[in-house]
Every structure is written in C-alpha cells, then in structure tokens.
Amino acid sequence: MSLKYDCVVIGSGNAGSSAALSAIEHGCKRVLVVEKAPVEWAGGNGYFTAGAYRTTHTGLADLLPIVTNVSSEQADKIDMDPYTREDFVGDVMRLSGGRSDPKLVDAVVDNSRDAVRWLADKVKVPFIFSFHRQAYQVGGRQKFWGGLVLSCENGGIGLMESHHKALKEAGVEIWFESPATELLSKDGVITGVVVNRKGHERVEIESPAVILAAGGFEANTEMRKKHLGQEWANAKVRGTPYNTGDGFTLASTLRPKLTPDWSGCHSTAWDFNTSSTAGSRLHTNTYTKSGYPLGLMLNSAGLRFVDEGEDYRNYTYAKFGREILRQPAGYAFQVYDSKVLGMLRKEEYGDGVVRKIFADSIEELAEKLHQEEGLEDTKAFVESISKFNEAVVAHRTENPSLKWDPAVKDGMSTESSRLSLSPPKSNWALPLDEKPFMAVKITCGITFTFGGLAIDPETGNVISEETGKIIEGLFCTGEMVGGLFYGNYPGGSGLTAGTVFGRKAGKAAAKLMKM
Ligand SMILES: Cc1cc2nc3c(=O)[nH]c(=O)nc-3n(C[C@H](O)[C@H](O)[C@H](O)COP(=O)(O)OP(=O)(O)OC[C@H]3O[C@@H](n4cnc5c(N)ncnc54)[C@H](O)[C@@H]3O)c2cc1C
Structure with missing residues (x-):
C-alpha cells in the first residue's frame, strides 16, 4: 500500500x-x-x-x-x-x-x-x-x-x-x-x-x-543508562511513555550530525509515590514539587545537598532532579514550616495531591520520616535544620535592613561573618521554627533529554x-x-x-x- x-x-x-x-x-x-x-x-x-x-x-x-x-x-x-x-x-x-x-x-x-x-x-x-x-x-x-x-x-x-x-x-x-x-x-x-x-x-x-x-x-531505560548513566534507570518518567528515542534510530540510516548534550537532560523534584514509567494523564504536572525555595531539601542521611535559594525556581528546577538522583537511595525530603505552608502551590501540595507528613517539632518530624519514609539519620536531620536556623539568624543580625521577598532575589541567606553553610541557601532563607512542620518525599523525575x-x-x-x-x-x-x-x-x-x-x-x- x-x-x-x-x-x-x-x-x-x-x-x-x-x-x-x-x-x-x-x-x-x-x-x-x-x-x-x-x-x-x-x-x-x-x-x-x-x-x-x-x-x-x-x-x-x-x-x-x-x-x-x-x-x-x-x-x-x-x-x-x-x-x-x-x-x-x-x-x-x-x-x-x-x-x-x-x-x-x-x-x-x-x-x-x-x-x-x-x-x-x-x-x-x-x-x-x-x-x-x-x-x-x-x-x-x-x-x-x-x-x-x-x-x-x-x-x-x-x-x-x-x-x-x-x-x-x-x-x-x-x-x-x-x-x-x-x-x-x-x-x-x-x-x-x-x-x-x-x-x-x-x-x-x-x-x-x-x-x-x-x-x-x-522513556527508554536502556538509552537513559547508556547516555545519561546507570543511575538514570531509577528516574521516573514525568510525561509520555512513548518518547523512546525512535526518531534518532529512524534518522540514523541517513547519518545525521548529532549534537550534545547527550549526557544531559531536564529533570525535576518529583513525587516519590508515583509510577516510574509514565506520568499521569489525570494529575499531569502536579507531581512536580517546586516549592523548595521556600524551604529546605535534605537527603536520607539528613543532609542538605543543594542551595535551595541559588536562583529563581525556574532557573534551578530543571537541574535539581539530577542532584536528587545522586543522593543515597535516590530520594530526599522537602521540609517546610507553617510560615510558608500557605504559599506552596495548591496544585502541587494540596490535600490529596501528595502524601504530607506533619509534626509539631523537627525531632518528631525526623522520627516519623525515619519510621515511615526511609530517613536513615534522624540526628543529622535535626542537626542540619538547627544549624541552618542558627545561620539564618546570624545573617539577619548582620543585615537587619534586608526584607524577605519571594518575588526578588532578596539576599536573605545563611552566610555571615560568623556562620557559613555548605551548601549555603543564598536567598529566601527563613528559619524553620514554627509548627506545624511538613515534609514530602521526592525523587528525580525526568522530563526530556x-x-x-x-x-x-x-x-x-x-x-x-x-x-x-x-x-x-x-x-x-x-x-x-x-x-x-x-x-x-x-x-x-x-x-x-x-x-x-x-x-x-x-x-x-x-x-x-x-x-
Ligand atoms: C510534566 C512535564 C511538564 C512540562 N512543562 C513544560 C512547560 O510548562 N513549558 C515548556 O516549555 N516545556 C515543558 N515541558 C517540556 C515539554 O513538554 C517539551 O519540551 C515539549 O513538549 C516537547 O515537544 P515535542 O513535540 O518535541 O515532544 P512531545 O510533545 O513529547 O511529542 C513527541 C511525540 O512523538 C511521538 N512518537 C515517538 N516515537 C514515534 C514514532 N516512531 N512514530 C510516530 N510518533 C512517535 C510520541 O508518542 C509523542 O506523542 C514539560 C514536560 C513534562 C513531561
């Protein structure tokens, strides 16, 4: 035909x-x-x-x-x-x-x-x-x-x-x-x-x-492993399961010129409790968890691993999926306190959208995450947040005129002459000190290559x-x-x-x- x-x-x-x-x-x-x-x-x-x-x-x-x-x-x-x-x-x-x-x-x-x-x-x-x-x-x-x-x-x-x-x-x-x-x-x-x-x-x-x-x-696990690295077998597909690299195979017979970044991709913080092989036609983009400039991200060892306030969210979100995948066990926790809960987007953090763990203290939150969600080191988790809070207060003391403002890079950070964190939080740093505290478990969602x-x-x-x-x-x-x-x-x-x-x-x- x-x-x-x-x-x-x-x-x-x-x-x-x-x-x-x-x-x-x-x-x-x-x-x-x-x-x-x-x-x-x-x-x-x-x-x-x-x-x-x-x-x-x-x-x-x-x-x-x-x-x-x-x-x-x-x-x-x-x-x-x-x-x-x-x-x-x-x-x-x-x-x-x-x-x-x-x-x-x-x-x-x-x-x-x-x-x-x-x-x-x-x-x-x-x-x-x-x-x-x-x-x-x-x-x-x-x-x-x-x-x-x-x-x-x-x-x-x-x-x-x-x-x-x-x-x-x-x-x-x-x-x-x-x-x-x-x-x-x-x-x-x-x-x-x-x-x-x-x-x-x-x-x-x-x-x-x-x-x-x-x-x-x-959406092709073998190609992900080959080009992006073995660990990408564990990334969750955020969208269609049909983007499996067919176009490249089709074109290969005509020997097209290939250009990088073959080891790079767009990947984000993504709800841990989702399918690995495809996004949801019903929930689509709501599994994204992009509130981190308002809070912190800690891995299963209880340690922070990125500067959550490095830049506006839409300049960092596409590279942070990779950082989450690199963490032990390939997952992490976002943590927020009551000051910012109302500012998190309902589509991503609303009731029934994501599993949320609440507690009245950081210690209690750590224990719940340990019992239910795979946090390995509760002591390190509590210490990380405590050190973060101290660093924020030290910075504020030295910079009393700065005002917290999520719509600009406000310079409210963890870096002062007295204290410094690695990694820092460069903007929008608020102490996590008001209950209730909330955590969600995230992993890496791959968007496209x-x-x-x-x-x-x-x-x-x-x-x-x-x-x-x-x-x-x-x-x-x-x-x-x-x-x-x-x-x-x-x-x-x-x-x-x-x-x-x-x-x-x-x-x-x-x-x-x-x-
Ligand atoms: C959850 C999520 C949120 C996103 N949000 C945004 C956003 O807000 N803004 C933005 O700019 N980008 C966003 N992106 C990225 C954006 O989706 C892509 O950049 C864009 O849609 C790619 O368009 P495309 O037409 O190349 O691919 P697609 O829209 O994926 O279309 C490719 C099509 O090719 C088909 N196909 C594959 N193989 C074959 C074959 N052998 N024969 C015939 N058909 C085939 C597939 O089934 C698919 O339908 C997001 C992606 C995801 C997954």
Whole structure:
C-alpha cells in the first residue's frame, strides 16, 4: 500500500503540531501526522506540561491583548518587567555555561514573540498570565519573577486540545497507533516514510518532506543508562511513555550530525509515590514539587545537598532532579514550616495531591520520616535544620535592613561573618521554627533529554554528518533538536523552541512541494 502526501510529520506533540499547521499555511495541501501513541495518549509530553511559554516581551501592555485571565482592575495591580532578547539569550547561555549553539539560541529568542502571537491567533491557544506559578502577591501587587509570564488555560491539556482542533480544521490527518519505522530516501534525498499503521501491516508513504518531531529518549531505560548513566534507570518518567528515542534510530540510516548534550537532560523534584514509567494523564504536572525555595531539601542521611535559594525556581528546577538522583537511595525530603505552608502551590501540595507528613517539632518530624519514609539519620536531620536556623539568624543580625521577598532575589541567606553553610541557601532563607512542620518525599523525575540532531536554524533541516550540508527533505523540531540546552534550562523554553523550529520546518517543507 503506497500513499502520497506533501509533508509527513512524525509525532503529534507541540512541536509536530506546530510544524504540520505551518506546512499547511505555507501551501502544502496534504499533510499527515503519524503518531505512535494511541489516541488516549494524544499530545505527547505537550499534554503533561504546565503550558508555560517563555517569550521576549516589552512588558504588561505587550502581552495583555493575548491573555484571557486579567481584568483592567487586576492589570493595574501587576508588576511585570520587560523580558528582552538580551535577557532570554543571556538566560539560556548562562544556564548552559556558554555551551548552547548561539545560532539556535538566536533563532528561538528572536522568533519567540511571533511564535506566541501565532499560537494565540492561528492555533487559538488560550494564553493566561501565570499568576499561580510565576508571581507572588507582595504589598497588594502581583509581582512576576523569573522572566516567564505566560501559560495556557488548563495547562498542556488546553494547549494540545487547541493544537489538535486547529489541525483538524486545517484538514491535517493524524494517524494514532501508527509509529514511523523507516525513512525512505534516494541518493541521500528523502522520498518518504514507512509506517506501521494501526490495522495495516506496513504502509509506504511518498513525501518530499518528513519532519521528525518524535521527542527524546527519556522513556527508554536502556538509552537513559547508556547516555545519561546507570543511575538514570531509577528516574521516573514525568510525561509520555512513548518518547523512546525512535526518531534518532529512524534518522540514523541517513547519518545525521548529532549534537550534545547527550549526557544531559531536564529533570525535576518529583513525587516519590508515583509510577516510574509514565506520568499521569489525570494529575499531569502536579507531581512536580517546586516549592523548595521556600524551604529546605535534605537527603536520607539528613543532609542538605543543594542551595535551595541559588536562583529563581525556574532557573534551578530543571537541574535539581539530577542532584536528587545522586543522593543515597535516590530520594530526599522537602521540609517546610507553617510560615510558608500557605504559599506552596495548591496544585502541587494540596490535600490529596501528595502524601504530607506533619509534626509539631523537627525531632518528631525526623522520627516519623525515619519510621515511615526511609530517613536513615534522624540526628543529622535535626542537626542540619538547627544549624541552618542558627545561620539564618546570624545573617539577619548582620543585615537587619534586608526584607524577605519571594518575588526578588532578596539576599536573605545563611552566610555571615560568623556562620557559613555548605551548601549555603543564598536567598529566601527563613528559619524553620514554627509548627506545624511538613515534609514530602521526592525523587528525580525526568522530563526530556537534551542531546539530538544538528539542524539548520533557519529551516529546521537536519544536517548530514558526512557532508556538513542539509539532508534534503529531512527536518527536525522539538526535543529531538540538539545543541540548544546543556545541563540546565530556563523554564518554558521547550515549548517555545518546538513551535519556533516547527514553524520553520513546516515552511521549508512546503517549498519542496512547490519545486
Ligand atoms: C510534566 C512535564 C511538564 C512540562 N512543562 C513544560 C512547560 O510548562 N513549558 C515548556 O516549555 N516545556 C515543558 N515541558 C517540556 C515539554 O513538554 C517539551 O519540551 C515539549 O513538549 C516537547 O515537544 P515535542 O513535540 O518535541 O515532544 P512531545 O510533545 O513529547 O511529542 C513527541 C511525540 O512523538 C511521538 N512518537 C515517538 N516515537 C514515534 C514514532 N516512531 N512514530 C510516530 N510518533 C512517535 C510520541 O508518542 C509523542 O506523542 C514539560 C514536560 C513534562 C513531561
């Protein structure tokens, strides 16, 4: 059985959906998306997201027209600094230690604002301001922090519903339960793809353009062990179980150029009591435990192991999963006191969302964690918190004018001329001294992998290892693109990058049809 399409997209997540719609917009008539997962798992990792998009903007007035959750009275009470191209480029580069490919970064950053406009106008993505994730109420005003302000109503569920509705309206077909199994080419030029279509054995599809958007290898234990290290067998998959690195296997026959960071990935603090192999379609992103700037993290030996206040949460959360995995037994505890309990996000810490252990003293908390949750050293746990409290008080005594403020890097730390901790807590350090105390048990959740294919930043064309030139007809977007993120990641950049390169790939694919 052989069929003809103008463009075939492999993977129906945010990146693939953006690519397919862009291909139609630029003139393709017949566009097919093939998707390995069944329809119940539609949307790839995109479905599991908070729908957070990082974009440059010039401030509140710039973005107000595309959000749906702000009245004019509310708008008067919002403080939102502009997020410039220098800010965005600087954030990606800073977090990658200067290793990100500058051309890829420029492409993402320079097209981010237009990508968001396109998503709002053409895909009808219901953007909202992310009050609950990226702002704190301070002095009666909503203060945004960390450069990231947009998310989607109903998170990734709302995002992917919009994408798939837009594809349907544009006449794009999606075949579920239909993994791509082989790329077809002649003389190094793409001619089509082979798909195991549901209910059929093997379908050969002719197409001058194939766009790879099949995600990374985060859900493939063997590939994780090989590229990230043995211990990554124990990481829990935060999203779809279908991102098993197929796209790389498919592309390998054409010898694409691979780019790092193959030993790097995005991973976060994640509820310990969850499935290892996939996220939950019901609870999606709520298993994330991102409240740590308001508290402490201690391992099973009762010791702190990261600077919880090193930076705004969305600049540290994607690297702390790895740190948790490195701890003895691969788990840890987040600890909070009553001063901050009301500030923890309900979606992540609400009743019934996560198992919470309460106690009226740190000693009692330690004992409960020992009896029920695997804390090995209660004495060290109590001592760590006691030393932390002393260090906070010493710093305050030397810096009486500083004010605790979660919306800025407030400098409230553990470091003074008298006391110093290793690791320190550099911002938002409050003593844990008011009962009740609360702990939750966390482990490492893997989000997506950073290594991938080298692409032309203008067209999304995959680059050949052999020639250093493009492989004609083969494009790539989303998690499969390498060279963009190394070691760490500024929150909300993955969706933006997927849409930016998806749009470029769709546009370039349409040109092949016209030739
Ligand atoms: C819990 C969670 C929260 C997140 N929150 C955010 C956020 O708020 N903001 C942000 O920017 N990023 C976020 N991310 C990261 C974000 O999801 C990814 O960067 C982005 O969705 C990747 O898009 P993609 O289209 O490349 O991959 P996906 O959306 O995962 O799509 C890949 C698709 O390819 C399919 N596929 C795989 N193999 C084949 C094959 N052989 N044939 C056909 N199809 C195949 C898969 O089934 C899947 O549907 C989050 C991720 C998770 C897991």
